[in-house]
Amino acid sequence: MEDLRTHYHYFSNEEGDGYEIYSCDFPELKGYGDTYDEAMSDLRRNLKHREEKSMEAQPLMETAIAAYDKKDYMVAKSIWEPLSATNTDAMVNLGTMYVKGFGVERNISIAFSLFERAAAYGHETASFYMGGMYENGIGVTADKAEAIRYYTTAAEANMPTAQLKLGILLRDEDVLNSMRWMIRAAHSGEAQAHSLLTYVSNMSEATDINVAFRMMDESSQRAKVEMVIAENLAPTLASDGGGVELVNYIGGDTPEIWLRYLGACSGCHLGPTSTAGMILEQFEKVIDKKIVIYLW
Structure with missing residues (x-):
């Protein structure tokens, strides 16, 4: 974690002085201490705990995916629902169930909330879904700028379809970046980008x-x-x-x-x-x- 990106602030209140540090990648995780080093050590412990929990969740995720593939949606939901408190893949998978109405009553609002949370952690698939929802006004008022913001996160994670979307959305307002993304999508094998770009x-x-x-x-x-x-x-x-x-x-x-x-x-x-x-x-x-x- 030597390249850990953080922000911190120094505080003073009735209980004393100290530091609060949070991770840029996981802003809900914080470290506290009387000194900067103590706060950083606390943050690293919390990040390590999160990583351990994520590793513990992997076998459960695989079980849920197998159940989902067999259309045993109730089993998949029973696993993903508690994991969705912290696991971004579980957030996205559970959100997909709510979009499709598989094993649950279709609810775009719940799906949006789950995708939004996962996207806040930089999950590329969730970011792509959020881009689509803002682009097409699904569960939210259509907002091109927000669609571009979310698609950019997914595109920067090398998702060809998001790169294609940016190429199309930026064409009239940012031709240079529009072509840059379209070229990247084509080189990544995106079929529509190949058909649009000569x-x-x-x-x-x-x-x-x-x-x-x-x-x-x-x-x-x-x-x-x-x-x-x-x-x-x-x-x-x-x-x-x-x-x-x-x-x-x-x-x-x-x-x-x-x-x-x-x-x-x-x-x-x-x-x-x-x-x-x-x-x-x-x-x-x-x-x-x-x-x-x-x-x-």
Whole structure:
């Protein structure tokens, strides 16, 4: 626990002076002491006790999951309900039962409360469910900002579906992060992200490298990319009522060019033999084949 993230405050009252410390990851756990070190030791003892309780719960969790899979919901509920006081997986599983009405009367309010508690501890599945509830107004007033906040927790825990959700929700207000999450989702194997995002590259055919381009600083390289868009791509795409804009440029051994479709091109998810192929060809003339282009 050497990397334990904590907050503390010093207090003084009729009973004396002392310190209170709580864990950032488990804010309900606190440590108290006359000195900072005593309070930290108390917090570590409480965290260790929580960890031991979690390990004790594992066999029970497995029994409950087996019962749930057999549709013996009453047994699953009898295990998850007491464990849900402290175990985040139990909170999520019990909440799922209340969403579906399996073994209990369907109750979105109870499910919301359980998911909210688990999400407060950083549980990625609970955070994803909370994102969905806020996005769609299930059990709560729809709130896009809250949906994004919860989806972000799940996305940062490498949940591809949450990354996809962020890519879609942020598209009109934060294009850079929208594409960043969409690319991560696609690389994680998320099927819808693959269908929305176009990836083109001829890296496997790359032989000669444009040394002069790679010797430029990144801002000069980016300026070259902007020039290709303005002089080579914009006139061609404008004739069909479309266009592209540069969202991000990442230099290096294999430069990445992130582009957003505009106008009539918006919503196009085309293969490398059509518009995407033409765009790649234009950049290869200025750079070389060892580049990657993402279009959305």
